[in-house]
Amino acid sequence: MRIRYLLLNAYGTGGTIRTVFTQATTMAGLGHDVEIISTVQHKDKPNFDLDERVRLSSIVDVREPKADAPAPGLVARYRAARRERLRQRGGRIVPPGEFGYEAFNRHVEREVIRYLKSVTDGILVTTRPALNILAARYADSRLIRVAQEHMNLGTHRKDVQRAIAHYYPRFDAVAVLTNRDREDYEKLLPGTRLVRIPNAVHSMEQEQSDHTNKIALAAGRLAPQKGFDMLIPAFKKVVERHPDWQLRIFGTGKKKKELRALIEKHHLYNHVFLMGHTDEMEDELTKSSFYILSSRFEGLPMVVIEAMTHALPVISFDCPTGPADVITDGKDGMLIPPKNVDALAEAISKMMDDRELRDTMGAEALKTAQSYAPEHVHMMWEELFTDLVRTSGKSATAAA
Amino acid sequence: MNAQPPELRAEVAEIWPRDGRVRIVGDFHGGTDSDSDPGRWHLVSEVRGTDIRMQHELKVEGSRFEVSVPLEDFVPRGPDPSPVGDDGLKWDLYVVRDDRLDQGADGRLRLGRRLDDIRNKRKIMVFPAQEAEDDGVRMTVRPVYTVHEDLSIDCTPGTSGSPGKESP
Numbered sequence: 001m002r003i004r005y006l007l008l009n010a011y012g013t014g015g016t017i018r019t020v021f022t023q024a025t026t027m028a029g030l031g032h033d034v035e036i037i038s039t040v041q042h043k044d045k046p047n048f049d050l051d052e053r054v055r056l057s058s059i060v061d062v063r064e065p066k067a068d069a070p071a072p073g074l075v076a077r078y079r080a081a082r083r084e085r086l087r088q089r090g091g092r093i094v095p096p097g098e099f100g101y102e103a104f105n106r107h108v109e110r111e112v113i114r115y116l117k118s119v120t121d122g123i124l125v126t127t128r129p130a131l132n133i134l135a136a137r138y139a140d141s142r143l144i145r146v147a148q149e150h151m152n153l154g155t156h157r158k159d160v161q162r163a164i165a166h167y168y169p170r171f172d173a174v175a176v177l178t179n180r181d182r183e184d185y186e187k188l189l190p191g192t193r194l195v196r197i198p199n200a201v202h203s204m205e206q207e208q209s210d211h212t213n214k215i216a217l218a219a220g221r222l223a224p225q226k227g228f229d230m231l232i233p234a235f236k237k238v239v240e241r242h243p244d245w246q247l248r249i250f251g252t253g254k255k256k257k258e259l260r261a262l263i264e265k266h267h268l269y270n271h272v273f274l275m276g277h278t279d280e281m282e283d284e285l286t287k288s289s290f291y292i293l294s295s296r297f298e299g300l301p302m303v304v305i306e307a308m309t310h311a312l313p314v315i316s317f318d319c320p321t322g323p324a325d326v327i328t329d330g331k332d333g334m335l336i337p338p339k340n341v342d343a344l345a346e347a348i349s350k351m352m353d354d355r356e357l358r359d360t361m362g363a364e365a366l367k368t369a370q371s372y373a374p375e376h377v378h379m380m381w382e383e384l385f386t387d388l389v390r391t392s393g394k395s396a397t398a399a400a
Numbered sequence: 401m402n403a404q405p406p407e408l409r410a411e412v413a414e415i416w417p418r419d420g421r422v423r424i425v426g427d428f429h430g431g432t433d434s435d436s437d438p439g440r441w442h443l444v445s446e447v448r449g450t451d452i453r454m455q456h457e458l459k460v461e462g463s464r465f466e467v468s469v470p471l472e473d474f475v476p477r478g479p480d481p482s483p484v485g486d487d488g489l490k491w492d493l494y495v496v497r498d499d500r501l502d503q504g505a506d507g508r509l510r511l512g513r514r515l516d517d518i519r520n521k522r523k524i525m526v527f528p529a530q531e532a533e534d535d536g537v538r539m540t541v542r543p544v545y546t547v548h549e550d551l552s553i554d555c556t557p558g559t560s561g562s563p564g565k566e567s568p
Contacts, residue, residue, distance in 0.1 A: 260526060264528040267416070267418060269415070269525070269526065269527050269528065270413075270414040270415065270416070270525075273518070273524050273525060274524065274526075275518075275524055276523065276524065287517065
């Protein structure tokens with residue numbers, strides 16, 4: 001099969017990018033002809049490793065011109081000026097409520113449409129609402145078109161939801177990450193083929209925590225979505241009873257100053273640490289004893305499942321969507337009513353009190369993570385693609 | 401083969417910059433039996449690049465020590481001219497046993513936190529600043545880790561606020 005993945009930015013660092021790279025690598029390993037197309041390219045090399053069998057190309061190159069590049073001629077200057085005018089204008093097709101709207105100026109939209117019209121064979125997988133909407137409207141109908149949704153439906157703004165309702169029925173399949181999300185999308189898109197395929201973890205071969213270090217770990221962008229402003233007060237409530245425990249929050253972001261102020265306000269500077277970015281997240285997970293997710297909303301929080309591959313039990317708000325899909329309350333972790341700081345504190349305290357509980361839940365967490373093993377998840381994709389080829393009557397191989 | 405006993409260290413456990421004081425709790429690690437002789441221990445604070453120093457006695461219980469220094473002690477008095485430049489000054493902190501107070505650099509332990517797994521503490525273990533005033537000199541006082549994970553106290557010329565209160 002020929003499979004193309006269209007990403008907004010293959011040169012960034014987000015979870016979607018990493019997931020698509022892993023998927024593409026596995027598909028290439030199964031002998032398929034796989035290409036990743038990045039809508040924009042702002043640097044020479046991607047941040048994540050990509051298998052050499054997977055081709056990587058881009059639609060709009062926004063890298064600085066090389067210093068030794070020849071001076072542009074008249075035509076090139078004219079084109080550049082026109083491009084610049086289009087760049088100044090907002091997108092016309094992508095709804096302004098799309099979180100990636102800023103990237104889709106008029107120039108980018110035109111180039112993506114030009115690209116979509118140029119592709120006529122195989123399977124095209126688009127990976128966010130903006131690209132899904134563009135593909136639904138402009139990609140050749142001879143293609144097998146698959147939309148991936150990495151965010152839960154409720155998180156999308158109204159204009160994006162309206163566009164989803166209008167255009168997604170044109171897809172051969174729409175893939176979402178969680179069961180709850182599949183139900184939501186089914187209500188919005190009756191008659192559209194909806195599949196739930198979670199993202200796969202990076203690897204199941206991880207060093208496991210022995211649950212002895214008095215370290216609780218949380219990770220994510222320092223942004224309101226991640227709810228660290230609720231986690232810090234919750235930790236305040238337990239620290240007097242458990243003064244030898246630390247909370248380590250990994251990640252960077254715009255709310256760092258506010259979170260630091262919150263730590264100071266609660267006098268938690270000896271117990272709660274904003275760790276910044278790390279390249280050694282796997283070691284950090286192994287060193288800690290349990291994981292906490294305090295988010296207001298999620299798609300499918302991969303870091304939770306990654307934590308589980310290290311045999312870490314997880315305490316999580318039961319926010320939309322993801323935690324309830326992954327965690328069985330009382331078995332491999334604890335699900336807490338969303339935004340309930342007192343209940344979160346109580347769960348954290350319980351976990352700190354009981355090494356045996358951490359061991360038992362950690363062992364269960366490791367079992368849970370198995371269903372997100374790359375080989376398991378990628379078989380789901382392989383089955384979907386094979387079935388789409390069989391049922392759609394379209395060809396998935398390169399046109400001769 | 402005789403194994404060398406691990407070097408004696410004075411390791412910070414907690415720092416509490418609040419209520420007009422800087423309280424430091426720490427532990428002795430390593431050393432020989434004679435090192436751990438309870439004796440009397442002091443926190444010796446020295447303004448970096450000068451011979452200005454002061455000492456405060458530590459409360460020691462087993463391997464744990466504790467000291468609480470009033471903020472205004474970190475506001476330096478004389479000599480004239482004041483050692484405080486526009487950028488302020490830094491107090492480097494040492495732990496010294498009674499009988500070694502006269503031995504200068506040889507007999508003292510640099511107070512720090514090097515035995516845990518967190519590096520680059522000055523960006524991760526960040527402490528609040530408080531404002532202090534002594535003899536009309538107003539300073540902002542903040543415990544900081546150095547690039548070597550040692551503990552220092554930063555004093556910068558204060559701008560506003562009331563003495564002993566935490567800066568916003």
